[in-house]
Amino acid sequence: MLGGTFDPVHLGHLRSAVELREVLGLDRVHMIPAHVPPHRAAPGVSSAERLAMLRLGIGETPGLVADDRELRRQGPSYSVDTLASLRAELGTRARLIMAVGHDAFLRLAEWRDPEGLFTQAHVVVIERPDHQAPLPATLRPLLAGREVTSVAALMAAPRGGLLRLALPTRLAISATGIRRRLAEGRSVHYLLPEAVRRHIESRDLYRGDGAAPGGETR
Numbered sequence: 001m002l003g004g005t006f007d008p009v010h011l012g013h014l015r016s017a018v019e020l021r022e023v024l025g026l027d028r029v030h031m032i033p034a035h036v037p038p039h040r041a042a043p044g045v046s047s048a049e050r051l052a053m054l055r056l057g058i059g060e061t062p063g064l065v066a067d068d069r070e071l072r073r074q075g076p077s078y079s080v081d082t083l084a085s086l087r088a089e090l091g092t093r094a095r096l097i098m099a100v101g102h103d104a105f106l107r108l109a110e111w112r113d114p115e116g117l118f119t120q121a122h123v124v125v126i127e128r129p130d131h132q133a134p135l136p137a138t139l140r141p142l143l144a145g146r147e148v149t150s151v152a153a154l155m156a157a158p159r160g161g162l163l164r165l166a167l168p169t170r171l172a173i174s175a176t177g178i179r180r181r182l183a184e185g186r187s188v189h190y191l192l193p194e195a196v197r198r199h200i201e202s203r204d205l206y207r208g209d210g211a212a213p214g215g216e217t218r
């Protein structure tokens with residue numbers, strides 16, 4: 001599972017998903033847009049729009065799945081609930097992994113039921129060149145005894161481990177940077193898939209005039 005706001009999806013997400021699948025030998029990477037992200041401001045565009053862009057971005061990429069399960073739930077999109085629903089589908093013995101970027105990982109202790117995340121899945125932290133803050137002390141108790149240093153050690157069990165991973169390609173691309181560029185009328189070519197860029201252009205998304213077509217109403 002690679003969750004996120006995907007506001008909008010970009011090549012940092014997609015390349016990371018492809019490399020996660022390769023490096024960890026995964027069957028699938030479910031990319032799951034948060035319907036109502038609990039830990040941040042409402043996204044600039046609706047979840048349906050973010051899902052549509054994710055589908056366009058993934059296209060036919062083998063092993064990547066645009067998974068809409070959080071859009072089908074009401075209330076805040078807690079990852080622990082999403083993992084429980086994946087676990088229910090896959091069974092107790094499947095290896096289930098929640099991948100998060102380093103920036104998201106720094107706030108893991110604030111998530112709903114952080115211990116429960118490890119009951120359902122492994123956590124893999126993707127290093128990001130644009131986010132390198134040190135780990136806060138609040139995370140230490142959560143990580144104690146869980147960290148492993150190799151893919152083999154992680155994959156020896158179905159859940160409960162933590163691995164920090166430097167993927168081969170690290171892209172300093174963020175959705176914030178893309179939204180800012182769009183608001184300023186600057187180019188976003190080659191930061192996201194061309195199909196997504198065209199969709200944004202044709203729907204006039206993320207313009208700088210404060211308009212948020214299809215915006216959330218939280």
Ligand code: ATP
Nearest residue numbers: 003004005006012016100101104171173174175176
């Ligand atoms: P924003 O700038 O709006 O915060 P973002 O670019 O970080 O957005 P999210 O949708 O919040 O994108 O990210 C979803 C997940 O993907 C998070 O775990 C995040 O850390 C990770 N991620 C985002 N960008 C990258 C990147 N360039 N490389 C690796 N992981 C990334």
